Amino acid sequence: MNDPASEGVRLLWTSGWDSTFQLLRLLLVHRLPVTPYYLEDPTRASTPTELAAIARITDAVHAQYPHTRALLRPLRRFRVADLAPDAGIADALREVRTRMYIGSQYAWLPMFCKQHGVDGIEMSVHVDDKVQALLSSRVVAFQQTGAYRSVRVAPGQAGTPEHTLFRYFSFPLFSIDKRAMETEARLAGWGALMEMTWFCHRPLRGKPCGACAPCIYTIEEGLAWRVPRARRALSFVYRTFARPLKPPLRQALASLRGNRA
Known part of the structure; x- marks a missing residue:
């Protein structure tokens, strides 16, 4: 695994609306180096479409904002199929699902982080997201790289299934919804870039x-x-x-x- 300091901000980027919005904030507002991560799920038919969208957005951002060539690191791709099963994480997902249904990606995402030694990677959970509701009373705020506010699962939640599943992530969009992102992106001149998301x-x-x-x-x-x-x-x-x-x-x-x- 690469040195975290050289990677800058680690971000899960799917080419989706939320993670692309956070990518643009990091590059264009905070001007921070970013290493995007993408996990290839063999069960998802959209994988080729998502990777093509990532390439198009990357090219467009570089063309429109040349300074981002020095900030945006190459996409790091990993295969979900290469992850080893983890009984503790599987049990935690099963327990959470007795109260709220969340997708299977919330098992293999923490499995990836645990097995690859990744900590503090940004996940674009937002207002109206099920995971935001699940974690709303379990997070604490902090300043990411001294530049902007984010939240993570509180250390006091250790031992809970929520901590087991989400301890590796930070959530910089925890207090914003999609429409507020749309407004901010339009005012910043990112509308065309956001329309390229998938x-x-x-x-x-x-x-x-x-x-x-x-x-x-x-x-x-x-x-x-x-x-x-x-x-x-x-x-x-x-x-x-x-x-x-x-x-x-x-x-x-x-x-x-x-x-x-």
Whole structure:
């Protein structure tokens, strides 16, 4: 693993709205060196699209703001499939899911950090995010590199499943939502760069599907314009009739697994 001091701010960057917004803040507002990290999930059909978006955004940022060539380090890519299972992290995710469903990435992200010795990497959790609600009473504030406010899970939470899953991360966007990001980006002149971001996990013919979790969150959190109109109609049907059935099905499956155990 590279020397943390030489990497500057470590940031999980997916090419999505939130992590790209934080990248631009770091490079253009705080003018800090940044090393972006990307974990390749073989189950996610959007991986090639996300990597292409990262390349386009990088080229555009370098062209528009030449000073960023010296600040933005090369993307560091890792494969989720190369991670070793971790029973403690798996148990922590299982415990959290009895109270709130969060995605499987919240198992392999801490596994990656633990196995690669990464600590303090930035995760772009924001207002309206499930993880923000999960951690809202469990974080403490601090000054990142003396430049801006961020939060992390409080040391006093040690021993909790939340600490096990999120101890390796800091959350610089913990108090801002997507619409506030949109406003700030527009005022700063980053609108065109933000429109290059990608979020859909199951793209259809190069467009957002409207039904995967990131598409739904994008619509519900105030950025519905990013999903094509026809897919928004499909999303409405899905959210109205199919999505409400998922929580009870998950609860039934969790109960069944618990009985078997």
